[in-house]
Amino acid sequence: MATPSPVLLxxxxxxxxxLHEFVLRRxxxxxxxxxxxxxxxxxxxxxxxHSGFLFAxxxxxxxxxxxxxxxLLYRAFWHPLKNIPGPMGARLSKFWALKTTYETNFHYHNVLVALQKQYxxxxxxxPREVSIFDPAALQPVFGGASKTSKGPFYDVLEKSLHLNRDKPFHRQRRRIWDNGMxxxxxxxxxxxxxxxxxxxxRLHKDNGKLVPLLDYATYYSYDVMTALAFGDAMGFIKGDSSGAADSILATFTNGLSAMGYMYHMPWLLNALTPFTxxxxxxxxxxxxxxxxMKARMAKPDTKPDFASHLINNSQDCLNILLGDSRLLVTAGSETTSTALTFTFMHLACHPHYMRAVRKEFREHLDTYHCDHPVPFLDAVIDESMRMWPSIFFGSQRLTPPEGLNINGHYIPGDxxxxxxxxxxxxxxxxxxxPNEFIPERWTTMPELVHNKTAFQPFSMGSYxxxxxxxxxxxxxSxxxxxxxxxxxxxxxxFDEKEYFANVKDHMSSGPPPQMVRFVKLKE
Known part of the structure; x- marks a missing residue:
């Protein structure tokens, strides 16, 4: 069987x-x-x-x-990031992150804590990624005047307000979203x-029974977001969801583990996207x-809402409209359901805070509106999001070609x-x-907050x-x-320490399944 000549080899x-020197490096x-x-x-x-398997x-x-x-040699010894410390495996390949994610059972967030302590x-x-734990980096990386752009993760799946790297497109689309909101x-x-x-x-019907907290929070958030995106809810809370809706929800919840791996390697997501x-x-x-969406578009509007606003501003591009509506449901539902779950869990673990929230809420009943701040309730929510943010993924940014100087550290371009x-x-x-749940840090104990700008649960800047x-x-509400x-x-x-130790990093935070009782007050 023929083999290639030495010259051909x-x-x-x-x-x-x-290819590496003139293309892949640049x-x-x-x-x-x-x-x-x-x-x-x-x-x-x-x-x-044409030439045989051995030849090929x-x-x-x-x-x-x-x-x-x-x-591998270039990444280890000659790459522009060669002087920035980190594990050798991480220098060589993002497969290191996948391996670490697997070995820690999706506790990559704890790996990052350990890396900060070590390096x-x-x-x-x-290979071309730097994780920054310096609060001085927030403005240069995410601020309104930042020269950074979005990283390759935002090329995955379909184009929408969030998943795109085109700054003019994002500005134009964000204006539409902001006005609609x-x-x-x-x-x-x-x-x-x-x-x-x-x-x-539903909770009154289930009074005193053990119910799956995360499932109930998920039902609520998906119903709200599908109503906002399409005009009608999926019907999970009432229990009258369709088989298709149930299947879709199962797809999202069962696919979280895959995202825990995939977000480390956006090129793999890009390769798989066409097949979806x-x-x-x-x-x-x-x-x-x-x-x-087509059913929503066919409805005569009796009153303008967010869905109609997106429709009216997407007449020339149905794909963008669909991308935005799907983004609204998936991104908005997952983050809200985890925030609800963690907040309820913290209150259940600290009943005196539950009583404080109830007392304040009743004192504000006459003026209550879900769009208006409720000081201690907001503090409990913020503290829960501080301890367990809905998104563990640090949003990717790409440094400008000239690089970025942050607090005396130079990060090379690209x-x-x-x-x-x-x-x-x-x-x-x-x-x-920082490892204690203390809502008062946001109200009566501000001395427990050394750097308020470090808390950005909804990110910051134009994105x-x-x-x-x-x-x-x-x-x-x-x-x-x-x-x-x-x-x-x-x-x-119930073991509080064990519960929170089992929170997983799926890009979003993954609360463990937990049965709880909602017990109606006798008063």
């Missing part, structure tokens, strides 16, 4: 090294992962067909083996209260959302930087007694969360009204 090796290829895989596979199998394998080895070795505030956590949220507040009323009705429109559970979600919120919120430089006001409305009528009681033998 050397040419393949030279081509590999040239051009971001994360978004080209699928074309690269398809091209490489096509060349291999076409060579195997030898030629491929002469290309890929030297390329791999050269890349300091600037740690190389990927401002114009419609006040009118949407009664819908929020309506869904809270449905939840209260062909078959599988995500296709079902996309098809369902198309049907819902470097992916992240600021993981969990580590920031557990840093004693920012918060005294901050567009749904912050809605999330606050939901949290106030559910926490306030439920605690006003119920005690949240944990089952016998």
């Amino acid at each position: 050397l040419s393949a090796t030279a081509a590999a090294l040239g 051009v971001e290829v994360d978004h080209l992962s699928l074309p690269i895989i398809v091209t490489a596979s096509t060349l291999f199998w076409s060579t195997a067909y 394998t030898s030629l491929a080895a002469a290309f890929w083996v030297p390329l791999t070795i050269w890349i 300091g505030d600037y740690v190389r956590t990927g 401002k114009d419609s949220l006040a009118d949407f507040a009664p819908r929020v209260e309506e869904f809270t009323e449905q939840l209260l009705t 429109s062909i078959a599988g559970p995500l296709k079902e979600w996309k098809d369902w959302s198309v049907v819902q 470097t992916i930087v992240t600021i993981p919120p969990f580590v920031m919120y557990r840093d004693e430089r920012n918060f005294a007694r 901050s969360c567009a749904g912050k006001a809605l999330a606050k409305m939901e949290l106030r 559910v926490i306030g009204r439920v605690i006003n009528e119920f005690d949240v009681v944990l089952p016998e033998g």
